[in-house]
Amino acid sequence: MIDFKTILQERNLKATHQRLAILETMNSLKHVSIENLYDLLLAKYPTLSKATIYRNVKELITIGIITEIKIPDMPTNYEITKMPHIHLVCKICNKIEDKIVDTKCLIDEATKDIGFRIEKSSISLVGVCSECSKLQA
Amino acid sequence: MIDFKTILQERNLKATHQRLAILETMNSLKHVSIENLYDLLLAKYPTLSKATIYRNVKELITIGIITEIKIPDMPTNYEITKMPHIHLVCKICNKIEDKIVDTKCLIDEATKDIGFRIEKSSISLVGVCSECSKLQA
DNA sequence: ACAATATAAGAAAGTTATTAACTTATGGTG
């Protein structure tokens, strides 16, 4: 259980129900789109405005507590910022799985003859997950 | 000089000026956004409609001749489909550089204990290019 | 707990991005 309330307050942002709900939803579902968030939270907060979602997602990205993830052929998703990791994406069921892998080797190879100082990487591997593989076969 | 005219005709698509211009612009600039394309081509085709750009970019993706590339903090770009490669992105000057690297090792590590069959990968490494590094120092 | 106040939520209008529907134009074929 991450203490989002304290995190927000340390950044001088009020810990409103809406913000906490956005963060907690992301924390439990791992990857959500704006649309997901709105649909899910509307049930709990019937007066919730989509502008609030957009506004807060942007702010929370600015302070770094959430991260935007862009994956081919999918709407933009958002996740709680954590250890750098890559995404394994199933093109059949659209499941997104986090995986921590060592990218040093890849980065070294990519930059070996050019002076590029890499600061972050965005890696998605798209294919078919084991469950969907079974169903297809 | 790629023969885009023939490629289009083989796919039963008419080789219109607009389509050829889109493909040739992409081929020379490597990575362009919808907005880039529109601005560039408007000079040559003053009656060009943005709907034509959207429509054709979508169609050309469908037949596989162009590929959509999603990079953090950038508008969606498009490129002529070629050998699988990764993108090195400079966050200062926004330059995007293509690089062919072997991703087998990364994919093997990412999928070693789960049955995920990877079909394609989308990899962007973001940082500062050598030119911008020099200017900063 | 309570009042004061700064900040955030909600509502609605305003932009920008993208798609659809329809009419005119044009590339490819005979």
Next chain:
DNA sequence: CACCATAAGTTAATAACTTTCTTATATTGT
């Protein structure tokens, strides 16, 4: 070079996102 299928352009429609303004509420000091 005429025919016709398909594409371009125009405009309207929808979707995605942002801004503005008013009301509500989380914090801070009492």
